[in-house]
Each structure stands twice: as C-alpha cells, then as structure tokens.
Amino acid sequence: MNKEDYFIGCFAETPFIGDDAAILNDMCISQDAFFENVHFKREWMSLYEIARKAMLVNISDAIVMNGRPKYALLTVAIPKHYTRKELKELARGFQETADAFGITIIGGDTIANIKLDISITIMAECSRPILRSGMKEGDLLAYTGRLGESRRDLQRLLRGASVNPGSRFVHPVLRDRFFYKAAPFIRSAMDISDGLFHDLEKLHRANRLGFDFFVPIPKPVGCSGEEFEVLFAFDPRHEKRIRHIARLTRTPLTVFARAVRKPYHNLCRPNHF
Amino acid sequence: MNKEDYFIGCFAETPFIGDDAAILNDMCISQDAFFENVHFKREWMSLYEIARKAMLVNISDAIVMNGRPKYALLTVAIPKHYTRKELKELARGFQETADAFGITIIGGDTIANIKLDISITIMAECSRPILRSGMKEGDLLAYTGRLGESRRDLQRLLRGASVNPGSRFVHPVLRDRFFYKAAPFIRSAMDISDGLFHDLEKLHRANRLGFDFFVPIPKPVGCSGEEFEVLFAFDPRHEKRIRHIARLTRTPLTVFARAVRKPYHNLCRPNHF
Structure with a gap:
C-alpha cells in the first residue's frame, strides 16, 4: 500500500x-x-x-x-x-x-x-449525483477528448522545453456541455486525473469489475495524468444517443472497453507518494 | 493597505x-x-x-x-x-x-x-448565525479566558525555549459550552485569532463603532494572537445572565468596554503580510 x-x-x-x-x-x-x-x-x-x-x-x-x-x-x-x-x-x-x-x-x-x-x-x-460506483457488467466504457498531450507536455516542461500555449496541461478543457447532456444515460463517471489506466483501477475497485478492451490503448495514452477528460460507463443501449451528444457538443469520444467480471492490472507506474 | x-x-x-x-x-x-x-x-x-x-x-x-x-x-x-x-x-x-x-x-x-x-x-x-456585524451603540464588549499566554509561549518557542505541555498555544481551549448557552443574548462575536486589539479593529470596521475601555488592557494581553477565546458584544441588560452562564460553565469572563461612536486605533504591530 x-x-x-x-x-x-x-x-x-x-x-x-x-x-x-x-x-x-x-x-x-x-x-x-x-x-x-x-x-x-x-x-x-x-x-x-x-x-x-x-x-x-x-x-x-x-x-x-x-x-x-x-x-x-x-x-x-x-x-x-x-x-x-x-x-x-x-x-x-x-x-x-x-x-x-x-x-x-x-x-x-x-x-x-x-x-x-x-x-x-x-x-x-448535485441533485442527481453520478458516482464512481454504479457500473454494471456489460456496460461500455468511454473517455472524452484525446489523451496523451498532458503527459507529453509535462515531460517537455520537466526537461526545460516549452509547450504550446494552448496545451491541455496548461489549460484543461472541461467537458461540462457534453457531460450534463449525457448524464441521464451515464451510470458511473470520474475525471481522468491520475491517468486512464490508474483511474480505471479506481472504477475496478469501486465496482469489482474488470474490462475487456476492444480498442487498444498505448501506454503514453493510458498513463497520461491531469487530462481532466471524463471516463464513464453506460448501458450499451444508450451508445447511439451518447455518440450523438458527443457530435452535437463537438466532443471527441472513444468507446474502448466493456465491463466484465475479471481482475484488472494497471500498467503505469504509481504516481502517488 | x-x-x-x-x-x-x-x-x-x-x-x-x-x-x-x-x-x-x-x-x-x-x-x-x-x-x-x-x-x-x-x-x-x-x-x-x-x-x-x-x-x-x-x-x-x-x-x-x-x-x-x-x-x-x-x-x-x-x-x-x-x-x-x-x-x-x-x-x-x-x-x-x-x-x-x-x-x-x-x-x-x-x-x-x-x-x-x-x-x-x-x-x-448554523440556523441562527451570529456575525461580526450586529453590535449596537451602548453594547458591552467582553472576552472569555485569560489572554496573553499564547503570545508569551509563541515568543518562548521562537527563541528555542520550551513551554508548558498544557499551553494554550499548543492546545487552544474552545468555549463552545459557554458560547452556545450565551448565544441568544449575544449580538456580535468573533474568535480572537489575530489578537484582541487587532480583532477589535475588525469589529470596528464591521460596525463603524469604537470602544470606551473601562478595564485597562496591557499590550501583552491585547496583542496576543491565536488565543481562540471569544470576543463578543451584548446588550447591557443581558450582563447578569451572561455572567451567570460564564460561572455555570467555569469560563473566565472579562467585560471590558462599551461600544461608542468614535474612531479606533489598533496599538499592535500588523501581523499579516
């Protein structure tokens, strides 16, 4: 621990x-x-x-x-x-x-x-709160945005290089417009602060479910923290509606896994003290 | 400023x-x-x-x-x-x-x-909050406890000396028992965090009233911060009742001034950056 x-x-x-x-x-x-x-x-x-x-x-x-x-x-x-x-x-x-x-x-x-x-x-x-728990077996997992920039830019900054002034690391883009519209169809959510793979571990612990990935996610994407994009789970019957809300609000969306009964192992290095 | x-x-x-x-x-x-x-x-x-x-x-x-x-x-x-x-x-x-x-x-x-x-x-x-404002001309001002120990002990610690393990600087004593009982008769209150004279300045600003001291307060007492005793104002007709509650809860009480229309000058050195 x-x-x-x-x-x-x-x-x-x-x-x-x-x-x-x-x-x-x-x-x-x-x-x-x-x-x-x-x-x-x-x-x-x-x-x-x-x-x-x-x-x-x-x-x-x-x-x-x-x-x-x-x-x-x-x-x-x-x-x-x-x-x-x-x-x-x-x-x-x-x-x-x-x-x-x-x-x-x-x-x-x-x-x-x-x-x-x-x-x-x-x-x-917060009259209808969405928690980390609430995910059910068979739910689809998705995240908003494009992950990886925050980690890449942090590494640049750490070695003294400069980053684009619009970098997500400097200016996180929140997905409130998408999320509030999609919320009625979402069962479980959290923001990606420690990195997708880290934060999936928290969903795993809160729900005792693992994930079948059907979209491969490279480590530089899955281990990028401080993205402040949204990671969420939803009933597959809402997929069309959620994809529609994403288009409507111009929110990049990646549906990447399904919640299943199996263990989960985070591939990134721990980033807490 | x-x-x-x-x-x-x-x-x-x-x-x-x-x-x-x-x-x-x-x-x-x-x-x-x-x-x-x-x-x-x-x-x-x-x-x-x-x-x-x-x-x-x-x-x-x-x-x-x-x-x-x-x-x-x-x-x-x-x-x-x-x-x-x-x-x-x-x-x-x-x-x-x-x-x-x-x-x-x-x-x-x-x-x-x-x-x-x-x-x-x-x-x-906080269904019946008591604010800093609310003090009226003619109100009596009082504080709980004995002031001065916190400043004295801070000075000891700053020069490397030790303090009594029961020091108020290490273990502030809160006056919740006294205060909740007395609250119905209190018009204005705050805790003494910056020092009595500093905190009177805040009451002065919040109420545009100054103070006639009828109990002389030496600087080591009036400038002692982090006391976390209570400074409060009340209608003089409640004085007997408030003194009774203080005795009942074994709370030292000093009624020291009256709120009057005049300016106020804090005699202590500023302690904020």
Missing part, C-alpha cells in the same frame, strides 16, 4: 470518502490542493494560468459528479515578495474562472508562505 | 466574505490554512498536537458564529519521508478532534510536499 492510501486508511470509514466529491444534502463538495513544485512549477505557467488551472481541476470534480458548481472557498499561500501586479493577476485567474462557471467565491484564507500553494473547496448543486 | 487586504480586494464583492465563515442555506462554511513554518514549527509540537490544533482553529470559527460543526474536508500536504507511525499519529489527531466535536470527515486531498501544510474546511449547521 502506498503512503497516501495508508494515511487515508487511518481515518474512520465514511460513506462519503473516495469519490471525486462528498455528497451532502444535494450538494457535492470537494477540496483539492494545487501546490507549487508538486502540481506545477512557477516558470511553467503565468500566475493567471496557475489560478485558472487550480480552479478548473476542482470544478472538474464537480462536473463529473453531475454537479453544478456554485460556490468556492480559496486558501492561497503566497510568497511575501509577490508584487501587487502579481497578486492582481492571480486574483483575476481565480475570479474569471469562477465567473465563467457561475461560481461565487464565498471565502477562504490568505497567508504568506515560501511558495504558492493553493487549496480550493468547490460546492456544487 | 497590506498585501492580504489588497489581494482580497481584487475579488468581486460578495455578501459572504469577511466573517469567520460564509453562510449558505443554514450552513456556516469556513476554510483555514495551518502551514508548517507559518503557523507552527515541527519541533514545537507533536504531529498529534499539530493535527488537533489545525482542527481546533477551524472549529473555533464555526462555534463563534453559533454553528454546530458537522463535516470537515482535510487537505494535507505531507513530507515524503514521514513514516507510517507519523502518518498514523497525524491522522489520529484529526480523527479524535473531529470525534470530540461530532464532526464527520467527508473528504479532502493528500499530497507529497516539502513540508506539512494543512488546509481544512469545516461545515457547520
């Missing part, structure tokens, strides 16, 4: 933990960290882009649970030397991203720190 | 920001950071004590708004070298403190980091 799983296992079991968000009275609530030198390096992105991505990765959790994000709390630890211009750019990244999704920033905390560490809580209206 | 106020001023105004917690549908929601080398040093406290204090300072915000804390989300950034024993001790500090207040930990995030940085969101049932 890795240390993260060990630490989480030290807590009392609750019915809420383990999904992308906890569900309470028709609200989905999630909290995620976006820390300098853990999730990003300062030289990779502008402060505006950092604040935007911090918001987007949190909003992504709400969307894949079929929640409408409404409120955010921001805790921002900021180096003392940041200028007012830098603070303003950072705030603009948070505020404009919140505005784009109709989110009101209702509170949080600001402290001085040696690096820029962001922690965000998103509260979403 | 300090950088913290400047940064907060960059955001769209919302009716929620500025109190100890935001209020949403009978819930009080607050998020606070508790970061290594910002709020504590590793050698000052055990991991159990760090986790406990991180929880308590967040729970304090809920209590002084007259909220009953119900749920917590924890984001914990942990150094990679922490052993399982250390992780267990940390988790125990969070869990036991949550249990003591009837709080369910519903989610959060765990990441590897260079230092131990904790960010907690507390959600509290």
Whole structure:
C-alpha cells in the first residue's frame, strides 16, 4: 500500500470518502490542493494560468459528479515578495474562472508562505449525483477528448522545453456541455486525473469489475495524468444517443472497453507518494 | 493597505466574505490554512498536537458564529519521508478532534510536499448565525479566558525555549459550552485569532463603532494572537445572565468596554503580510 492510501486508511470509514466529491444534502463538495513544485512549477505557467488551472481541476470534480458548481472557498499561500501586479493577476485567474462557471467565491484564507500553494473547496448543486460506483457488467466504457498531450507536455516542461500555449496541461478543457447532456444515460463517471489506466483501477475497485478492451490503448495514452477528460460507463443501449451528444457538443469520444467480471492490472507506474 | 487586504480586494464583492465563515442555506462554511513554518514549527509540537490544533482553529470559527460543526474536508500536504507511525499519529489527531466535536470527515486531498501544510474546511449547521456585524451603540464588549499566554509561549518557542505541555498555544481551549448557552443574548462575536486589539479593529470596521475601555488592557494581553477565546458584544441588560452562564460553565469572563461612536486605533504591530 502506498503512503497516501495508508494515511487515508487511518481515518474512520465514511460513506462519503473516495469519490471525486462528498455528497451532502444535494450538494457535492470537494477540496483539492494545487501546490507549487508538486502540481506545477512557477516558470511553467503565468500566475493567471496557475489560478485558472487550480480552479478548473476542482470544478472538474464537480462536473463529473453531475454537479453544478456554485460556490468556492480559496486558501492561497503566497510568497511575501509577490508584487501587487502579481497578486492582481492571480486574483483575476481565480475570479474569471469562477465567473465563467457561475461560481461565487464565498471565502477562504490568505497567508504568506515560501511558495504558492493553493487549496480550493468547490460546492456544487448535485441533485442527481453520478458516482464512481454504479457500473454494471456489460456496460461500455468511454473517455472524452484525446489523451496523451498532458503527459507529453509535462515531460517537455520537466526537461526545460516549452509547450504550446494552448496545451491541455496548461489549460484543461472541461467537458461540462457534453457531460450534463449525457448524464441521464451515464451510470458511473470520474475525471481522468491520475491517468486512464490508474483511474480505471479506481472504477475496478469501486465496482469489482474488470474490462475487456476492444480498442487498444498505448501506454503514453493510458498513463497520461491531469487530462481532466471524463471516463464513464453506460448501458450499451444508450451508445447511439451518447455518440450523438458527443457530435452535437463537438466532443471527441472513444468507446474502448466493456465491463466484465475479471481482475484488472494497471500498467503505469504509481504516481502517488 | 497590506498585501492580504489588497489581494482580497481584487475579488468581486460578495455578501459572504469577511466573517469567520460564509453562510449558505443554514450552513456556516469556513476554510483555514495551518502551514508548517507559518503557523507552527515541527519541533514545537507533536504531529498529534499539530493535527488537533489545525482542527481546533477551524472549529473555533464555526462555534463563534453559533454553528454546530458537522463535516470537515482535510487537505494535507505531507513530507515524503514521514513514516507510517507519523502518518498514523497525524491522522489520529484529526480523527479524535473531529470525534470530540461530532464532526464527520467527508473528504479532502493528500499530497507529497516539502513540508506539512494543512488546509481544512469545516461545515457547520448554523440556523441562527451570529456575525461580526450586529453590535449596537451602548453594547458591552467582553472576552472569555485569560489572554496573553499564547503570545508569551509563541515568543518562548521562537527563541528555542520550551513551554508548558498544557499551553494554550499548543492546545487552544474552545468555549463552545459557554458560547452556545450565551448565544441568544449575544449580538456580535468573533474568535480572537489575530489578537484582541487587532480583532477589535475588525469589529470596528464591521460596525463603524469604537470602544470606551473601562478595564485597562496591557499590550501583552491585547496583542496576543491565536488565543481562540471569544470576543463578543451584548446588550447591557443581558450582563447578569451572561455572567451567570460564564460561572455555570467555569469560563473566565472579562467585560471590558462599551461600544461608542468614535474612531479606533489598533496599538499592535500588523501581523499579516
């Protein structure tokens, strides 16, 4: 067991933990960290882009649970030397991203720190939540978008090269338009944050089902994390309808596997501490 | 204006920001950071004590708004070298403190980091919230507990000396028993986190009223932060009742000033970046 799983296992079991968000009275609530030198390096992105991505990765959790994000709390630890211009750019990244999704920033905390560490809580209206569990034997598995760019661009950044300004690693594209329309036909969903193969392992654990792949997925695609595309399962009788919604919303869609009773082994290296 | 106020001023105004917690549908929601080398040093406290204090300072915000804390989300950034024993001790500090207040930990995030940085969101049932605003001219001001120990012990720790294991700096004592009983007679409240004189400035701003002190308060008392005692205002006709509740719950109480129309100047040095 890795240390993260060990630490989480030290807590009392609750019915809420383990999904992308906890569900309470028709609200989905999630909290995620976006820390300098853990999730990003300062030289990779502008402060505006950092604040935007911090918001987007949190909003992504709400969307894949079929929640409408409404409120955010921001805790921002900021180096003392940041200028007012830098603070303003950072705030603009948070505020404009919140505005784009109709989110009101209702509170949080600001402290001085040696690096820029962001922690965000998103509260979403979630009257018909979609969980990781819920997948049934025979369901089809699909993901949105084209996977692989995020990992490739992360590797470029790590060796000091630059990436396209429109890179998904810098600017994740969320699939809210597709997902909300398709939600009535989806049984189980999560966002691809650790990588398709990693995240399939979570679906496997939540549903005790494995997968028969009928589309081969190369490792650079299956092991690419931080894609924030949607991985989901649905009853095969909805395939046509879901493909139609994907075309309508111009969302690339790959239907790649079927849920079956068998074990599953993730081929990627573990990426948690 | 300090950088913290400047940064907060960059955001769209919302009716929620500025109190100890935001209020949403009978819930009080607050998020606070508790970061290594910002709020504590590793050698000052055990991991159990760090986790406990991180929880308590967040729970304090809920209590002084007259909220009953119900749920917590924890984001914990942990150094990679922490052993399982250390992780267990940390988790125990969070869990036991949550249990003591009837709080369910519903989610959060765990990441590897260079230092131990904790960010907690507390959600509290809050059907009759008490705000910072609400104080009226002629109201009496009071605080619970004996102030000064936290500052004195912080100074000891900063110069490498040790403190009493029961120090309020290590183990804040919350006044939930007193406060919930007294709440029907309280018009305005907040916890003393930055120091009495600092926090009076916040009451001053929220209510446009100053204070006539009839109990002299020395600077080492008025400038002592992280006390997590309660500062509150009430109609003088409730004084007897409030003093009675304080005796009943064995809560030291100092009624020290009256709210009047005049300016207020905080005598302490600013402690935010």
